[in-house]
Amino acid sequence: MNCFRIGQLAFRSGVGIQTIRYYERRGLLPNPLRSESNYRLYPGNAVGVVRFIKQTQMLGFSLSEIKSLLSLRSMENARCSDVRKRAQAKISQIEEKIKQLETMKQALARLEELCSKGGSVRECPILEALEETGAVRESREEVTA
């Protein structure tokens, strides 16, 4: 059978058993089939889903964001235009993150370069670089004399 019980699923996806049950309660994993003795039975692809959750979490998304991401999977229930809108929103969110990461990366690269040249660095190149490119953005600026 290509069906896992919860222990196998947890092991294969690198999380704890409790975590799987927790994701189920949170609605990130669908209620699985049950065996006669009420054991959860997962199909093979469940492993991918759990790993996806973990990966996506590392990228700064919360479980509820991930839930909404996962809900884009089956479009059958929703109006298609709605799915598109949500997908687009997620895409720009992701693009924003990428841009910020690129900026940080460049700043670090510059730091490294400066460092290997043995130059004494006056001020922080990381923050400077981020400020230049606007990654460290104004949030509630207020004009002060």
Added chain:
Amino acid sequence: MNCFRIGQLAFRSGVGIQTIRYYERRGLLPNPLRSESNYRLYPGNAVGVVRFIKQTQMLGFSLSEIKSLLSLRSMENARCSDVRKRAQAKISQIEEKIKQLETMKQALARLEELCSKGGSVRECPILEALEETGAVRESREEVTA
């Protein structure tokens, strides 16, 4: 004076006052100067630091990771080769995140495309795409018959 008190710093950087003090306790912000009456006094650039912390957090870094990132700023105390190594490590970490985000983005774009074509999608293009490109990575695979 180009010196803020804690309320101004909090306001300008878009966080609560408690959060500033919390960052200080956690060692993310240096102990600031104090006024006669023991009020914290921050230089203008403190705003950038706090915003940096917030931004970086949104990208999936923990406060301790951010602390170590920030500690790269002043290289005077550390051996330069050490700073370089750590910068490089952070850079590859960031590159990894970027790659995963790119993958997610492409998957979402594909989903959107499929959707606008009105095609009925059998299975989840997000997970599929991620599996193809290895973003959903093996963690503790174990061979099962």
Added chain:
DNA sequence: CTTGACTCGATACTTAGGTATAGGGTTTAT
């Protein structure tokens, strides 16, 4: 037919990252 590994639901505990409150001093506008 029992022992060890697995599972169940329910409940409680933990850690990270804040957020709120209490009880007190300070500064400033009126």
Added chain:
DNA sequence: ATAAACCCTATACCTAAGTATCGAGTCAAG
């Protein structure tokens, strides 16, 4: 000179995301 608005430390509380424990049922191997 006094009320409003700010700051101090210390402590308690909160949410998200798990993690651990309890008492009980299940199942495969010896």
